[in-house]
Ligand code: NG1
């Protein structure tokens with residue numbers, strides 16, 4: 351008897367001797383060895399959809415900020431969240447099955463274990479970034495979907511957050527939680543309208559130059575700009591590094607990762623002093639801002655800065671709307687947040703800070719426990735999310751003055767402007783522009799809210815990174831024995847010292863982070879801790 355699942359797996363056999371892992375950001379490696387993984391992810395997406403009674407599941411083909419020859423795949427849950435951890439484990443196991451028969455057997459085992467009725471419909475939405483390998487890998491996903499008898503929608507090229515948006519819209523269409531129209535036009539309309547409303551007639555100072563990493567964000571931003579208010583009315587936006595015709599240019603000497611890692615503007619940048627710039631990454635789910643001052647000094651405004659800016663603004667709006675007693679705002683960071691940012695939130699903004707393990711899903715889960723949870727990784731991944739009750743409170747609130755009414759209007763527009771499904775560079779940069787316009791700030795005023803502590807991030811190559819086990823949101827090592835005590839001893843020796851080491855979830859290395867009162871002390875501390883770890 352024909353077995354369509356085994357047949358699909360047969361079309362894209364697994365290369366011998368390779369081990370795949372569904373990591374922090376899905377499967378990600380050299381594109382040439384991903385065909386079999388793609389087909390198997392199609393099968394897992396089918397099972398996940400059926401386990402949720404035919405809800406739409408997303409499959410995004412991207413390797414974000416990685417070099418052009420890489421690619422990857424991640425699955426999206428019905429409300430646009432990252433895949434549940436239990437299913438990450440199943441995906442890893444499926445990706446490593448050797449033969450088509452093993453694949454088919456495991457497919458049926460999962461169905462049995464989770465009581466999945468294989469005759470119910472399954473629905474999957476697929477999209478990809480602009481990498482050259484994307485078309486071939488899409489074909490491999492589709493083979494998996496056909497093998498599992500899935501109804502699918504192929505959205506072609508999208509940013510990662512656009513696909514998350516589509517999935518959330520598809521699953522909430524026609525309900526009271528309807529998120530929007532599940533089309534590209536629907537996405538642009540929703541966010542462009544919210545941007546215009548949130549600005550409330552205020553005009554951001556100067557212009558914004560957006561570096562698109564030569565990725566999918568470029569053409570999508572160009573589409574978005576067509577729906578935004580004119581530059582005379584609102585913001586003048588210059589789109590740079592938007593060449594998607596040359597896939598080999600993707601993330602090369604540009605983009606959010608380049609700017610954050612090298613602490614400098616892309617070499618091609620031609621902007622003048624105090625001109626605001628921001629850089630997206632290759633799939634536009636990450637953004638960092640920066641500018642050069644009058645002395646040509648580069649200043650980075652990273653995810654910590656976006657979080658503090660947004661939290662302070664939302665806090666003001668909640669207070670001005672007369673809702674301070676019923677809505678509490680919190681900020682979620684990782685251990686990589688600059689200590690000065692954490693202090694600023696606690697001491698100046700008087701808001702609660704939670705620290706979680708690295709990886710957006712951990713931050714998102716912590717933020718879900720708050721009324722309004724603002725979460726950002728220092729590298730620019732993040733968003734703000736509103737709880738169900740909070741949305742209800744804001745929707746029902748009756749303002750008692752004109753000032754309350756105006757603040758409430760902006761707050762409501764911000765809810766629409768912030769992508770609730772996932773961190774979205776396009777939505778995030780518009781939100782930053784709205785805040786700066788309302789505060790009448792340029793980048794210098796934003797920068798002056800607090801001074802970053804000098805810091806240093808090092809990558810240490812070790813024989814086996816899995817022996818490094820942590821606790822306390824990855825801030826302390828419990829294994830190997832004795833190492834943490836040695837790190838603590840070094841930290842004591844410097845002023846305002848803080849340091850930690852943890853195994854990377856995306857690279858074969860241990861990362862060491864150190865900060866201190868001076869650059870020299872931070873560098874020295876990082877080097878000493880790296881020596882301890884080696
Ligand atoms: P790892 O490799 O686990 O440190 C990196 C980033 C994370 C996150 C993930 C997923 C740092 C220090 N780490 O994780 O913030 O973005 O990649 O892409 O930037």
Ligand code: ZN
Nearest residue numbers: 414631633635
């Ligand atoms: Zn990304």
